[in-house]
Amino acid sequence: GKRAFIAGIADDNGYGWAIAKSLAAAGAEILVGTWVPALNIFETSLRRGKFDESRVLPDGSLMEITKVYPLDAVFDSLEDVPEDIKTNKRYAGSSKWTVSEVAESVKEDFGSIDILVHSLANGPEVTKHLLETSRKGYLAAISASSYSYVSLLKHFLPIMNPGMYLVSHLISPCGSSISLTYIASERIIPGYGGGMSSAKAALESDTRVLAFEAGRKQKVRVNTISAGPLRSRAAKAIGF
Ligand code: NAD
Structure with missing residues (x-):
């Protein structure tokens, strides 16, 4: 069977949970990455x-x-983590939660994965118009919602099972990676602010470039799905 790592599950209402269920129903083993501040309540539940x-x-x-x-x-x-986060009581109880450390832990625990799912986003100023968005808020949206995918793929790629060709025949299925995007990247969706529309546009462009690079490097596929509106926790927070 295949092994999947799904980043961005903290309850049973979002896309990550639904994707995990589909993969589990198809026989995959499910590993989950949960945002540190949400970990306690997710595990308890x-x-x-x-x-x-x-x-x-x-x-x-x-x-x-x-x-x-x-x-x-x-x-x-770990070197990227500022002191106030390190000592924050919601973070201090956990360890090895930066992207490179999680990939390292998954490697130690399981050796490899076949499927990487990115189902996470965060825009601290998402309720603000782009015109009212601060530089800090904009960059935070890009960091959490776009670069997070570049980083996850970068660190997980070495442990993703590569596809293999014999002459021109694919003899083993490629590892595969997906993220979730939103139509606000290409059309104006009022209310999807704070640089989140920009973050999704970056995610989509990066998907093309990463597919080119990861495909050539390791025969790993990279796709993004433009999902319809779903009343997840993240969507409720912006009144969608
Ligand atoms: P969700 O709240 O279920 O998922 C978002 C997850 O991201 C949460 O579990 C949250 O804890 C996690 N997260 C936030 N910041 C993080 C960080 N720094 N590190 C790790 N995890 C972090 O909501 P969702 O709507 O299912 O979102 C999943 C994906 O689907 C997102 O990329 C979202 O933009 C996308 N999407 C959602 C909709 C929609 O209408 N809900 C539509 C299109 C695309």
Whole structure:
């Protein structure tokens, strides 16, 4: 079976959860990366059976999550983490949650993965018009919602099972990676502010470049899906 790492699950309402379920139903082993500040409540809810109803797969069995890794995808390595985050009580209880450390832990635990899913975004000023957005807010949106994908792929690529060709025949399936984008990258969607429209445009452009690079380097596919509106936690926060 295949092994998938899904970054960006903290409850059972978002796209990450739904993708995990589809992959589990198709027989994949599920590893999850959960934003550090949301980790405690997610793990507690899982343990207490709060998600059991939504864990039910089409064959009646329950989706198993093999391991939940704490993750903050705006930090690539420990050296990038500022002191106030290191000592923040929501972060201090966990360790090895920067992107490079999570990839390292997954490598230690499982050796390799076949599927990488990026289902995360954050725009601290998303409720502000682009005209009212600060430089800090704009860059934070790009960091959490666009560069986070570049970084995840960069650090996970070495442990992604490559596709293999014999002469011109694909003899083993390629590793594969997807992210989720939104139509606001190409059309005006009032309310999707704070640089989030810019972040999705970057994500889409990066998908083309990363597909070119990761395809040639390792025969790993890179795609993004422009998803329709879903009342996830993130979407409710901006009143969608
Ligand atoms: P969601 O709230 O379920 O998922 C977003 C996740 O990102 C959350 O679990 C959050 O904890 C996590 N996250 C935020 N900052 C993070 C960080 N620095 N490091 C690690 N994790 C972090 O909401 P969703 O709507 O399912 O979002 C998933 C993806 O789908 C996002 O890329 C979003 O932009 C995209 N999308 C959503 C919609 C929609 O209408 N909901 C539409 C199109 C695309």
